[in-house]
Amino acid sequence: MSDALLSVRDLHVTYHTKGGPVPAVRGVSFDLEKGGSLGLAGESGSGKSTLAGSILRLLPYGTDIEGQVVLDGRDVLSLNPGGLRAVRWTAGAIVFQGALHALNPVLTVGDQISEPMLVHKTVRTEKQARSRTVSLLGRVGLPDNRADSYPHQLSGGQRQRVLIAMALACDPLLLIADEPTTALDLMVQAQVLALLADLKREHDLTLVFITHDLSVLTYACKRLAVMYAGRIVEEGPSWEVFEDASHPYTRGLAAAFPTIGDLSSRLAPSGLGGDPPTPANLPVGCPFHPRCPLAQDACMTAEPGLRPSGTERRAACILV
Amino acid sequence: MIGLGILFVFVFIALAAPLLADIRELNPVFARAQGNPQWAPPSEFPPLGTDYIRRSVWAQFVWGSRVSLFVGLAATVLTIFIGSVIGIVSGYIGGKTDGGLMRVSEWFLVIPFLPLAIVLASILGRSIWNIIFVIGVTSWPSTARLVRAQVLTVKQRLFVDRARSLGGTGWHIVSRHILPNVSGLILANATLAVPISILTETTLSFLGLGDPSSASWGKTLEEAFVNGAMIRNAWWYFLPAGIGILVVVLAFTLIGRTLEEIANPRLSRER
Amino acid sequence: MGRKALGSLLTFIFVLVFNFFLFRIVQKDPIGSLFRGRNVPQQTIDNLRTAFGLDEPIFTQFFYYVRESLQGNLGISYQSRQPVWDEIVAAIPETVILVGVSAILSALIGTVLGIVAAWRRNTWKDHGITAGTMVFYSMPDFWLGMLLLVGFAVVFPIFPVGGFATAGSSAAGLDRLLDQLNHLVLPALTLTLAYLGEYALIMRSSLLDVMGEDYLTVARAKGLRDRIVRRRHAVPNALLPVVTLTAINFGFVLSGAIAVEAVYSWPGLGKATADAIRGPDLPMLQGLFLLFSAAVIVFNLIADVTYAYLDPRVDH
Numbered sequence: 001m002s003d004a005l006l007s008v009r010d011l012h013v014t015y016h017t018k019g020g021p022v023p024a025v026r027g028v029s030f031d032l033e034k035g036g037s038l039g040l041a042g043e044s045g046s047g048k049s050t051l052a053g054s055i056l057r058l059l060p061y062g063t064d065i066e067g068q069v070v071l072d073g074r075d076v077l078s079l080n081p082g083g084l085r086a087v088r089w090t091a092g093a094i095v096f097q098g099a100l101h102a103l104n105p106v107l108t109v110g111d112q113i114s115e116p117m118l119v120h121k122t123v124r125t126e127k128q129a130r131s132r133t134v135s136l137l138g139r140v141g142l143p144d145n146r147a148d149s150y151p152h153q154l155s156g157g158q159r160q161r162v163l164i165a166m167a168l169a170c171d172p173l174l175l176i177a178d179e180p181t182t183a184l185d186l187m188v189q190a191q192v193l194a195l196l197a198d199l200k201r202e203h204d205l206t207l208v209f210i211t212h213d214l215s216v217l218t219y220a221c222k223r224l225a226v227m228y229a230g231r232i233v234e235e236g237p238s239w240e241v242f243e244d245a246s247h248p249y250t251r252g253l254a255a256a257f258p259t260i261g262d263l264s265s266r267l268a269p270s271g272l273g274g275d276p277p278t279p280a281n282l283p284v285g286c287p288f289h290p291r292c293p294l295a296q297d298a299c300m301t302a303e304p305g306l307r308p309s310g311t312e313r314r315a316a317c318i319l320v
Numbered sequence: 321m322i323g324l325g326i327l328f329v330f331v332f333i334a335l336a337a338p339l340l341a342d343i344r345e346l347n348p349v350f351a352r353a354q355g356n357p358q359w360a361p362p363s364e365f366p367p368l369g370t371d372y373i374r375r376s377v378w379a380q381f382v383w384g385s386r387v388s389l390f391v392g393l394a395a396t397v398l399t400i401f402i403g404s405v406i407g408i409v410s411g412y413i414g415g416k417t418d419g420g421l422m423r424v425s426e427w428f429l430v431i432p433f434l435p436l437a438i439v440l441a442s443i444l445g446r447s448i449w450n451i452i453f454v455i456g457v458t459s460w461p462s463t464a465r466l467v468r469a470q471v472l473t474v475k476q477r478l479f480v481d482r483a484r485s486l487g488g489t490g491w492h493i494v495s496r497h498i499l500p501n502v503s504g505l506i507l508a509n510a511t512l513a514v515p516i517s518i519l520t521e522t523t524l525s526f527l528g529l530g531d532p533s534s535a536s537w538g539k540t541l542e543e544a545f546v547n548g549a550m551i552r553n554a555w556w557y558f559l560p561a562g563i564g565i566l567v568v569v570l571a572f573t574l575i576g577r578t579l580e581e582i583a584n585p586r587l588s589r590e591r
Numbered sequence: 592m593g594r595k596a597l598g599s600l601l602t603f604i605f606v607l608v609f610n611f612f613l614f615r616i617v618q619k620d621p622i623g624s625l626f627r628g629r630n631v632p633q634q635t636i637d638n639l640r641t642a643f644g645l646d647e648p649i650f651t652q653f654f655y656y657v658r659e660s661l662q663g664n665l666g667i668s669y670q671s672r673q674p675v676w677d678e679i680v681a682a683i684p685e686t687v688i689l690v691g692v693s694a695i696l697s698a699l700i701g702t703v704l705g706i707v708a709a710w711r712r713n714t715w716k717d718h719g720i721t722a723g724t725m726v727f728y729s730m731p732d733f734w735l736g737m738l739l740l741v742g743f744a745v746v747f748p749i750f751p752v753g754g755f756a757t758a759g760s761s762a763a764g765l766d767r768l769l770d771q772l773n774h775l776v777l778p779a780l781t782l783t784l785a786y787l788g789e790y791a792l793i794m795r796s797s798l799l800d801v802m803g804e805d806y807l808t809v810a811r812a813k814g815l816r817d818r819i820v821r822r823r824h825a826v827p828n829a830l831l832p833v834v835t836l837t838a839i840n841f842g843f844v845l846s847g848a849i850a851v852e853a854v855y856s857w858p859g860l861g862k863a864t865a866d867a868i869r870g871p872d873l874p875m876l877q878g879l880f881l882l883f884s885a886a887v888i889v890f891n892l893i894a895d896v897t898y899a900y901l902d903p904r905v906d907h
Contacts (some may be wrong), residue, residue, distance in 0.1 A: 088814035107823075431606065523850050558734070569730070
């Protein structure tokens with residue numbers, strides 16, 4: 001589609017480790033139109049963070065990436081280093097998980113936010129960078145004086161806001177939020193989500209939201225894609241997918257993460273037993289079949305592809 | 321791996337010394353009686369030439385390996401023993417004992433190692449056992465610290481509490497639970513401590529504090545230096561001992577680092 | 592800050608005590624030793640003994656020791672019959688020059704090598720640097736000195752064989768300075784090579800630790816060049832432990848140069864120690880030991896303070 005801001009085609013990402021090649025992403029394709037919002041859900045090891053990293057080519061040296069990633073009309077995977085650096089943070093920016101480790105401990109928060117502005121020359125002087133930094137901090141709900149604080153002096157929620165402000169430094173078209181609310185307590189989670197929704201509206205951002213908590217995605221995104229073992233196993237409008245999942249895995253995942261703020265639903269048992277497979281050791285056939293309550297013989301031999309399961313919905317299960 | 325190989329060679333040399341070189345060659349009177357030339361290069365007197373009082377350098381190298389290795393290992397054993405005991409006691413008992421012992425080790429760490437060794441050696445006199453004692457007594461703090469940290473980690477683990485609640489006595493807990501978990505680290509630390517002991521002995525001998533009756537590599541270097549081997553460019557005299565030390569120390573360091581990676585997997589990362 | 596200074600003071604006091612009692616055990620008869628081999632009437636010896644307070648209880652003697660030490664009176668050298676204090680003070684500048692130059696050079700070069708080794712991990716550069724520095728670190732420093740001496744002063748007589756300046760030379764001003772520099776080259780080279788390895792190794796492992804941190808990925812995601820990521824984000828964090836090490840090492844290298852000074856007859860504290868050993872010139876050794884310990888304590892304190900100043904996570 002020509003009006004898609006982000007277009008991913010048949011993406012394969014393989015890490016090379018001492019134990020051999022590990023396929024983290026095995027053929028993912030999707031489109032995201034300008035102004036849209038896509039949620040990527042899945043447990044750890046599903047490949048969602050790898051997918052996010054590959055959009056800006058931030059994967060470790062020596063990792064194999066095949067396929068196509070087109071961002072704002074440019075094929076990211078074939079850009080030369082200079083072109084790649086220019087695209088980063090200006091066309092697309094990432095909000096990382098707010099652990100203390102995402103921020104450099106020896107630089108002030110303000111310096112870290114100003115840095116990309118000066119590098120990409122989106123402002124002309126340091127003074128301008130400083131005033132823009134302060135206004136960004138204000139926009140995410142932090143007082144001005146925080147610009148001179150060091151990361152360890154801020155709370156977890158404050159650091160997350162800093163990361164959001166930092167991501168907006170160069171006014172990107174695409175914002176990828178990688179687990180921005182994990183490790184935050186509920187109250188703060190809600191605040192951060194509300195903030196992201198506001199910012200999206202104000203700056204007309206295109207959003208990719210990654211998490212393992214499905215309920216959060218229903219609030220934040222219009223469309224939802226569920227990943228398992230390196231592939232998308234279900235995709236569609238977020239509320240529909242959440243309320244009426246086509247894929248058994250999605251059903252289990254939805255049951256595991258009740259709605260935000262609804263404390264009673266937290267007590268309901270999750271539908272998912274067992275652990276997700278390690279990418280290096282995938283089961284034959286449908287990778288979900290060992291944990292699937294509806295597994296049949298055919299599931300153990302062939303891996304199903306994505307098939308239509310409703311209007312603008314797809315799921316990778318033979319029962320669809 | 322290479323380290324082990326090298327080590328084998330040298331242990332062999334040390335143990336097989338009597339077969340490789342005649343010990344009487346170390347006696348200057350004997351050497352003179354043999355009619356050895358003075359300061360002879362290897363071309364004249366294979367395999368490694370002679371020194372200032374006509375002794376065979378090869379004999380000194382072979383027999384010196386024994387002393388250097390022995391002192392290095394013995395001193396390390398002493399260091400590790402003192403350090404481990406203090407570390408285990410300190411970590412296990414905790415409280416005031418721990419605080420006190422750690423204070424003491426802190427003081428030892430601050431005092432410069434070599435001067436302390438020199439002072440002690442000067443006072444105690446020149447003998448092998450004194451050297452071993454001196455090295456052991458000055459090097460224990462770092463081992464003690466490491467062991468104590470490990471003991472604390474182990475102590476926190478559940479199964480020690482379980483053992484205690486099952487009625488295990490202090491000694492039982494220490495030997496059954498703490499020791500096995502700590503021994504890997506101790507071994508790695510010991511292997512890395514040997515080079516320090518060997519180098520310290522070498523330096524002490526070079527400065528004249530070594531045992532006059534034994535012929536360690538350090539002593540060889542001291543005699544070479546004092547008797548002008550360098551001015552004469554008698555390379556055959558001072559090169560072998562130094563190379564011997566270098567290679568043995570390297571061997572222990574390599575092995576030690578590998579052991580360290582095994583004992584503490586946290587240290588080996590692959591990014 | 593005050594606490595740290597107090598701790599250092601306590602340690603120094605401990606050193607004083609230790610020093611005193613250690614030497615007392617051996618120096619059973621200091622006056623006798625002083626006049627060993629000389630024909631001195633017993634009465635003179637007895638008088639001196641009283642004058643020095645040696646017939647008093649040991650704690651009184653300790654008190655005298657502390658008082659005298661703090662006033663700079665460290666006794667008389669057996670060998671030279673000169674005050675220990677004077678001998679030591681005369682030797683300090685030479686050692687400071689040698690150790691200072693070597694420590695700075697080895698810290699600078701070692702750190703750079705460590706950065707290169709870590710950034711190009713597991714390449715030939717890394718292996719080469721690691722192996723090379725390990726080899727230098729595994730040899731006795733004085734032996735390296737001997738090799739360099741033979742190589743560059745005997746076989747290829749480029750540099751002088753030892754000493755601080757050409758003996759009997761009447762050169763002055765710039766000529767003299769150049770002459771001294773000429774003499775400095777080999778000993779400084781020896782110490783630098785010997786201590787290079789430690790800095791390289793620590794910097795390398797510190798940088799490797801930092802390289803796994805997320806904020807470096809973030810920096811790259813922002814579109815920064817590799818070089819800038821390394822310079823602005825990775826290295827400053829990796830340098831913290833190295834700075835501490837450098838400061839601490841200054842204190843220790845002071846005493847580590849003993850054997851090397853002996854090899855080159857460099858007239859500093861190390862050579863003084865080596866000479867004192869041959870006596871044994873116990874008052875000298877006692878005084879030198881006190882000085883070495885004091886140096887370590889002082890530099891440890893400096894290291895602590897510097898680290899607290901540099902790392903924003905430590906409140907000062």
